Amino acid sequence: MAEGATATIKLMSPEEIAARGGGAPVMPLRLPDAATLFAERSLRLRQLAAGHSMRDYLIFMADISAAQHQALAGMPALPMPTAAQIAAARGVGLPPLPASAWPRDPAWQAALHAIIDQLLPRAPAPAHEALRQLRGAESAWLEQQADRLLGGMMLGLDLAAAPLVAAALQVSWTALVLQTARAYEQPEMPAFARIADETLCPCCGSRPTASITRQVGDVAGQRYLHCSLCAAEWHMVRIQCPHCLSGRSLAYQSLQAQDGVAVSLTGVAKDAVQAETCEDCGHYLKIVHSERDPQVEPAADDLASLTLDLLVSETGLTRHGHNLMLLFGDPDADPPEAPEAPEAPRAPPGSP
Structure with a gap:
């Protein structure tokens, strides 16, 4: 870029993104x-x-x-x-x-x-x-x-x-x-297209781990859901709940620290990792913002913010997606000879 020149990146508001939502998004699907x-x-x-x-x-x-x-x-x-x-x-x-x-x-x-x-x-x-x-x-x-x-x-x-x-x-x-x-690279018959259930991956039908905002062209703030299995990302406007698709009661929760320890939720902070909550359906999904931290990665930042899940779940909300690298179930239901591997930890209160 020549000296003195400036580059303008437009960060769209949710309302502007919704206005564009009637047409085709900049990129409907991002493959890994x-x-x-x-x-x-x-x-x-x-x-x-x-x-x-x-x-x-x-x-x-x-x-x-x-x-x-x-x-x-x-x-x-x-x-x-x-x-x-x-x-x-x-x-x-x-x-x-x-x-x-x-x-x-x-x-x-x-x-x-x-x-x-x-x-x-x-x-x-x-x-x-x-x-x-x-x-x-x-x-x-x-x-x-x-x-x-x-x-x-x-x-x-x-x-x-x-x-x-x-x-x-x-x-x-x-x-x-x-x-x-x-x-299937030919434009007239690509392998993957939108499916009936917009909340699931259009490639494999899996639920997302989180959503991520990305810059596409000169527009920042385009929201994509990140597949928990195949890592494909599909576009969804930011004022829609990724579970019920409602836009009436969305809120954003971040961790609030006291003496350097995350102890509560706040709806004020502009953190790179937030929980997008919906009161209409009682679900939430994390959203990571690449414009706030260009190094965010949906699966990694999701694992590292387990405390956010714990605090949001205490409010009665249920997570829409999942991270396949950290699941909870009934390990005693299988025969005892089933092999064991390092156990996923349950983070103590106060984890970042």
């Missing part, structure tokens, strides 16, 4: 970048871990993300939907690669093994043995865990193994979405 997705998530998790009460867990998640980066680079070609299958899904407003119904290729288990192999050399002693047990788990048990995780069934889900199973499924679905998008 295989070269940067998990690498950037790993870097962000390490950054957020510094001084955090959940430091060890965030570092472990960073290691998993780094292993996902390597596993994604090694994914083979996966069976893709035919043009007829894509057209049929579009005709009824469904995603072409539904997480709970699309046949899983065995390559996802190979990705799990690759991730564990990357983690083993640096894992602490207690986790080392647990990872080895998971590495040797039977294929049928892993498929059962994947069915429960992708189907949203917490009963019988092994909470300790779930983050690693989820990590492999994320690698597999990200690869599948990107391969399918490349195979």
Whole structure:
């Protein structure tokens, strides 16, 4: 840029975004970048871990993300939907690669093994043995865990193994979405389009982890929902609840600190991470603002702001989406011989 020149970036108000909502958004769908997705998530998790009460867990998640980066680079070609299958899904407003119904290729288990192999050399002693047990788990048990995780069934889900199973499924679905998008690049028949349920991913039908505001062209503040499974992002205007699509009673909650410790909620702060709440349906979803912090990453910042979930849930609101790397269920419902891995911590009150 020449000396003295200035660049103008327009930050749209919710009203302006709504006004534009009647037409096509600047970019209706953003697909993940295989070269940067998990690498950037790993870097962000390490950054957020510094001084955090959940430091060890965030570092472990960073290691998993780094292993996902390597596993994604090694994914083979996966069976893709035919043009007829894509057209049929579009005709009824469904995603072409539904997480709970699309046949899983065995390559996802190979990705799990690759991730564990990357983690083993640096894992602490207690986790080392647990990872080895998971590495040797039977294929049928892993498929059962994947069915429960992708189907949203917490009963019988092994909470300790779930983050690693989820990590492999994320690698597999990200690869599948990107391969399918490349195979159907023609404008007249793209692989992915809007589906009937705007609250779900148009690629795989999964719920979002969070939403993120991005700059698109010269316009900042475009809101996208970030898929918890395949990392695709789809556009949704900012004055709509991502659960019920109402815009009548939205509010934004941030953490309020006292003596450096987050102890309560406030609707005043302009933090990079907030909870977008809806009184109409009683749900909320976090929103991360890249214009306030250009390094935010939806999955990483969601994990690091667990206290915000705890405080918002105490008000009676239910989270719309989920983070597959931190789930809650009934680990005792499975036989005791099910393998164990490092357990996701429940952050104590006062976590950042």
